[in-house]
Amino acid sequence: MTKSLCATVIMALLLAGCWQQNDVGRSYYPSGKIRTEATVRNALLDGPATMFYESGTKMSEANYRAGLLDGKTTSYYESGARKAQAEYESGVLHGTSIDWSEDGREQSKATFVNGVLQAEKR
Numbered sequence: 001m002t003k004s005l006c007a008t009v010i011m012a013l014l015l016a017g018c019w020q021q022n023d024v025g026r027s028y029y030p031s032g033k034i035r036t037e038a039t040v041r042n043a044l045l046d047g048p049a050t051m052f053y054e055s056g057t058k059m060s061e062a063n064y065r066a067g068l069l070d071g072k073t074t075s076y077y078e079s080g081a082r083k084a085q086a087e088y089e090s091g092v093l094h095g096t097s098i099d100w101s102e103d104g105r106e107q108s109k110a111t112f113v114n115g116v117l118q119a120e121k122r
Contacts, residue, residue: 029054038064053078065090077102089114 027036033054039047045064053059057078063071068091075083081102087095093112101107110120 087112 023040025036025038025040026034029035031054033056034052035054036049036051038045038049041047044067046066048061048063050061051059055078057080058076059078060073060075062069062073065071069088070090072085072087072095074085077083079102081104082100083102084097084099086093086097089095092115094114095112097110097112099107099109108120108122111118
């Protein structure tokens with residue numbers, strides 16, 4: 001095998017080992033405006049996902065790992081004000097969850113550990 005062919009084969013093997021199917025999936029309102037945008041890897045949500053109101057304002061943002069919520073999720077009122085925030089680990093509530101009124105007042109706050117409510121404030 002020649003040196004250049006050998007180098008080409010090695011490079012192809014290295015790239016093949018690193019390659020993952022990674023796409024951004026989108027859905028749309030009947031009006032044609034974007035509704036959702038999410039990272040999809042190997043047919044599962046895996047990475048950031050964002051939903052929008054038909055007006056174009058962000059409705060929510062979340063992160064997924066292998067199809068499960070993982071990390072902080074935030075939802076918004078159509079005005080743009082934060083509505084709720086929660087933390088997940090492997091699809092289970094784990095951390096602080098907060099709800100706000102549209103004028104920014106905290107409505108409730110709860111802490112979860114592995115999906116079990118630990119403390120709640122209303």
